[in-house]
């Protein structure tokens with residue numbers, strides 16, 4: 001009887017080692033890429049870990065900025081300038097950079113994001129999400145915190161975006177000097193001021 005217990009322990013160790021080696025070989029065979037969708041289990045585990053790590057007081061913090069049209073507009077302008085490169089103007093994440101990351105930028109109009117509290121949204125915007133493409137935007141200033149709360153108001157508005165708002169955001173998206181020049185050439189051309197480029 002006494003001899004069987006250590007033997008069982010060795011079998012358990014051998015099985016655990018074999019499983020680890022098997023998992024390592026399988027992962028190696030799968031290679032690495034940022035162009036894949038996280039598995040539902042991976043996503044659920046990451047979300048619950050994040051929820052667990054956000055302190056209760058931060059999660060329950062109320063939004064001090066009222067949902068006025070001005071606050072939503074301010075959030076919209078800020079989003080077009082700083083966030084849309086990865087999240088797209090409509091928050092869908094359906095844009096080259098957002099899609100190519102692992103994990104990809106989520107569709108923020110979805111239940112998964114909208115069921116986060118205002119405090120959780122504020123927290124991740126200010127502090128970023130480690131091991132993902134989501135940067136930390138907080139700079140510690142009261143002004144910065146206010147604009148983050150405005151961004152939270154805008155995220156709540158994503159499901160009700162109008163075509164006019166989408167067009168306005170396109171004007172506010174960052175453009176390189178080359179983009180600016182091209183836009184000016186097109187304007188000049190259309191208004192008859194520019195030379196015709198063959």
Ligand code: HEC
Nearest residue numbers: 082083086101103104105106112113125129132133134151
């Ligand atoms: C460089 C790319 C990038 C930029 C710029 C960026 N984000 Fe993100 N963001 C991401 C990625 C990638 C995720 C997904 C992280 C994850 O899956 O945990 C994310 C996640 C989030 C989330 C969590 C949503 C959820 O459902 O988990 C919020 C909120 C968010 N971003 C807001 C913003 C705001 C507001 C800005 C602009 C101030 C911004 N992001 C700018 C890449 C970016």
